[in-house]
Amino acid sequence: MSDLKEPISPAHSKPVDSSTKPAGGLHDRSIGAIIAETRNLSADQVERVLQYQRERGIRFGEAAVALGYANAEDVLEALSKQFHYPYAPNERKTRSPELVALNQPFSSQAEVFRAIRSQIMMRLYREGEARRALAVISPDSLDGKSYFTANLAVTLAQLGGRTLLVDADLRRPRQHDIFDINNQAGLSSILSGRSEPRVIQQVEGLNSLFVLPVGAVPPNPVELLERPAFGMLMRELAGKFDHVIVDTSAGQYGADAAIVAARCGAALVLARQNQSRVVALQELTDSLDGVNTTLIGTVMNQY
Structure with a gap:
């Protein structure tokens, strides 16, 4: 018997549409743009996130979460959209x-x-x-x-x-x-x-x-x-x-x-x-x- 051993810890689909701009490259939309669109952020809010991001040298998603404009689920959803990777929402x-x-x-x-x-x-x-x-x-x-x-x-x-x-x-x-x-x-x-x-x-x-x-x-x-x-x-x-x-x-x-x-x-x-x-x-x-x-x-x- 050949060996192919990996430990797995089990846990006991309308995933989001990950096909945004498929004709472009993987990074055809930024995480910030996707989060701003998903959460309907105003131009003012986006600017505050960008300023917070610059001041602390962190990612846009982290800054948006820290300011309360997004949550971890929003960031994962944005990542899945950016890389065209299927991801299931909470429902x-x-x-x-x-x-x-x-x-x-x-x-x-x-x-x-x-x-x-x-x-x-x-x-x-x-x-x-x-x-x-x-x-x-x-x-x-x-x-x-x-x-x-x-x-x-x-x-x-x-x-x-x-x-x-x-x-x-x-x-x-x-x-x-x-x-x-x-x-x-x-x-x-x-x-x-x-x-x-x-x-x-x-x-x-x-x-x-x-x-x-x-x-x-x-x-x-x-x-x-x-x-x-x-x-x-x-x-x-x-x-x-x-x-x-x-x-x-x-x-x-x-x-x-x-x-x-x-x-x-x-x-x-x-x-x-x-x-x-x-x-x-x-x-x-x-x-x-x-x-x-x-x-x-x-x-x-x-x-």
Whole structure:
């Protein structure tokens, strides 16, 4: 098993429009201009902030906060707009609190996800190789797999490439709750042969991220995943999206995770610090023996 270990501390989208003046460079608007516009500051107030800034040699945002013309949230929102980086306002944070990579993109937790993203991209996307989907697997429920998968998908989408998160946990799906999206139809509908409109949904405020939820929880998850339709679907999706990340059922529930990983072509193991048992992790990785799946690493989740 290759090592890809990063500690993560979990927290259990209408993000602001970050597309201001996209034709220009990253710094086409100053933080001061954005804050002044957002808070409707008068010319007099802007001048006071600038004077306070000059006297103390600090940034405009810090000066505006010190004078009571803005708050820390305004500064983060302005930064996200300046760098065209998706950022969720308070109303979205309340609806999707687990999406720390979207709610707090400049936090240490989000930075950890970006570091893991970089490692995954170096190992998963190699020149000359066919593009593969990535299954995130773990031995037990409550390992934090759905939380991890959701935030990894967000960070991949923040690069600008079309990213699809597939919820293939046909036993205890959670991605529709995490992203606050409709779950009336989804993967189970497709695998059952039912034609449903709009099974793939775009995440509000993050135009490059899409989610395929489970839909109705089926009574026969293993049988559905073993159907040729699932493998064909994953190959088709991997060809249409820049990144395809797949959430799975915990290994404790049976063969689901191994089947999904085999159809994806690549897998990442998530373990929970001080909780995951070595024997369970070994059984999970052994289940991938003999199938055409590359195990790209292991992440240790700390919470």
